[in-house]
Amino acid sequence: MKVAKFGGSSVANAEQIKKVAAIIKADNKRKIVVVSAPGKRYADDAKMTDLLIALAEAKVADQPVEAAFNAVMNRYESIANDLELNRDVIAEIEADLKNRLEQTVTGKGRFLDIMKASGEDNNAKLIAAYLSKIGLKATYINPKDAGLLVSDEPGNAQVLPEAYEALAKLAEIDGIVVFPGFFGFSKLGNLVTFPRGGSDITGAILAAAVQAELYENFTDVDSVYAANPFIVEDPVEIKRMTYREMRELSYAGFSVFHDEALIPAFRNDIPVCVKNTNNPKCSGTLILAERERSLNPIIGIASDEGFATIYVRKYLMNREVGFGRHLLQILEDAGISYEHIPSGIDDTSVIIRQTQLSDQLENAIIERIKEELNVDDVHIEHDFAMVMLVGEGMHNTVGVTARASSALAKAGVNIEMINQGSSEVSLVFGIHSKDTKQAVRVLYEEFFGQKQ
Ligand SMILES: Nc1ncnc2c1ncn2[C@@H]1O[C@H](COP(=O)(O)OP(=O)(O)O)[C@@H](O)[C@H]1O
Numbered sequence: 001m002k003v004a005k006f007g008g009s010s011v012a013n014a015e016q017i018k019k020v021a022a023i024i025k026a027d028n029k030r031k032i033v034v035v036s037a038p039g040k041r042y043a044d045d046a047k048m049t050d051l052l053i054a055l056a057e058a059k060v061a062d063q064p065v066e067a068a069f070n071a072v073m074n075r076y077e078s079i080a081n082d083l084e085l086n087r088d089v090i091a092e093i094e095a096d097l098k099n100r101l102e103q104t105v106t107g108k109g110r111f112l113d114i115m116k117a118s119g120e121d122n123n124a125k126l127i128a129a130y131l132s133k134i135g136l137k138a139t140y141i142n143p144k145d146a147g148l149l150v151s152d153e154p155g156n157a158q159v160l161p162e163a164y165e166a167l168a169k170l171a172e173i174d175g176i177v178v179f180p181g182f183f184g185f186s187k188l189g190n191l192v193t194f195p196r197g198g199s200d201i202t203g204a205i206l207a208a209a210v211q212a213e214l215y216e217n218f219t220d221v222d223s224v225y226a227a228n229p230f231i232v233e234d235p236v237e238i239k240r241m242t243y244r245e246m247r248e249l250s251y252a253g254f255s256v257f258h259d260e261a262l263i264p265a266f267r268n269d270i271p272v273c274v275k276n277t278n279n280p281k282c283s284g285t286l287i288l289a290e291r292e293r294s295l296n297p298i299i300g301i302a303s304d305e306g307f308a309t310i311y312v313r314k315y316l317m318n319r320e321v322g323f324g325r326h327l328l329q330i331l332e333d334a335g336i337s338y339e340h341i342p343s344g345i346d347d348t349s350v351i352i353r354q355t356q357l358s359d360q361l362e363n364a365i366i367e368r369i370k371e372e373l374n375v376d377d378v379h380i381e382h383d384f385a386m387v388m389l390v391g392e393g394m395h396n397t398v399g400v401t402a403r404a405s406s407a408l409a410k411a412g413v414n415i416e417m418i419n420q421g422s423s424e425v426s427l428v429f430g431i432h433s434k435d436t437k438q439a440v441r442v443l444y445e446e447f448f449g450q451k452q
C-alpha cells in the first residue's frame, strides 16, 4: 500500500485535480490519498489557506466578511464547476464555512485553526466527490473519526503516539481513502492545525500508521534540487538522499518537504518519494535511511532568513557553573526556542528566529540578562540568514569548511558565525540576510559547478 500526498499546487484547480485522479488510477496501491487546500495557480495567486486566514482575521476584527467569504467560495465554485460536480458539494462547503464562522471559541489561535483547516477539509470532500463521479470507490475520512490525535497548541500541533494505532485501521477501508491534511484533534476535542505546510506531516503520519511501502509526496517540481531553483538556475536533481539530509535541508529552507514530516517516516523506515504531479513519469527524489556514497561530499545547500542573535559577553564566563543554563532559562521563561549556540571562552551567541521577538520582549530579556547574569555586554542583532551545506559525505571529507569559507570570502560575503552541526551532516554559516542569494550561488558553484 502507498500513501500519496498531493500538495496545494497539485489541487489548485480542476485541471490539476484531473491529473491527481489519473495518478491515483494509474497505480492501485495508492490507497490513501492526503490532500492540501487549493494552492497557487500562478505565481502571484493566493493560497486558499491565506484566503481563509484573511476571512478569519476580518471576523475576529469585527469587520465585514463578505468579500473574504466570497473569495473563498469562488475558488471552490470554479473548481466544482470545471469538474462538473453536483451543486450539493458547493452547498455543503458553503454551509460548513458559515457554521465555522459562527463558532464561538476562546482565543484567536483556536478560531484561526478552525478556519484554516476548512481549506483541506472541504477540498478533501470535493476531491472524494470527483473521484466517485469518475467511477472510483473513494471515501472522505475525517481526522477526528480516524483518531488523528494531536497536542493542543493552536497552529503548532504534534501527533500523539496513541494516534498511530487508531490510524492503522485506515488500511482496512475498502477503496480509496481521501484524507484532509494539515490538522488533527486534541484529546479535549479541539481542532488543531500543524505548522504551515503541515499536510506533508499528515501524509507521513498516515504512511507510518499503515506501514506503507512508500510515501509519495506529489508537488510541482520533478525532484528535490541541490539548491532552491528560485536562487540557483537549473540546479542539479537529487536522486537519492537520506532522511537526515532531507531533514536538515528542509529545516534550513528547502520548503518542498516539511522538516517535521521526516520524523514519522524515518522512525518507521518508510521510504519517501517526492514526485511531480505535472510529470508523474519522472522518478523524483527517493529519501531513505541510507544511500550509496557519492564523490561530492555535499548533497544540497539551503538557506533561510529571519534570524536574530543574542550576543552575551562576560569575562571568565567559562568558569561560571550554570551560566548557560541560566541564560537559556531566561529565554525559556519568555517562551523562546533557540537554533544554535556558538560559544567562545568569554562570549556566547544564542541564535533564534526573529518572529519570536517583539521590542518589548527584547528589552525585557536584555534587562534580565544584565541583572541576573551581571554580564559585560549584551545586545541583540537582527536580520541574519543561515546558509547550510548538507551531505552524509561531509564528516569524512577534509577541507569542506575551508572550501566553503574561501568561496564566501572571494565573493565578499562576511561570515558572522560557523557551526559544524553535531549531526556531522551539516555545516551552517551565519551571514547577513542581504548576502543570502549571493552566498548560496557561490557555494553552489564551488560544490556543483563545472569543475565537479
Ligand atoms: N531545493 C528545492 N528543490 C525543489 N523545490 C524547492 C527547493 N527549495 C524550494 N523549493 C520550492 O518548493 C516548491 C514546492 O513546495 P510547495 O510549494 O510546498 O508545494 P506543494 O504545493 O506541493 O505543497 C517548489 O515549487 C520550489 O519552488
Ligand SMILES: N[C@@H](CC(=O)OP(=O)(O)O)C(=O)O
Residues within 6 Å of the ligand: 006, 007, 008, 009, 036, 037, 039, 047, 049, 050, 119, 181, 182, 195, 196, 197, 198, 199, 200
Ligand atoms: N494549506 C496549508 C498546509 C499545506 O501543507 O499546504 P501545501 O501542501 O500547499 O504546502 C498551508 O498552506 O500551509
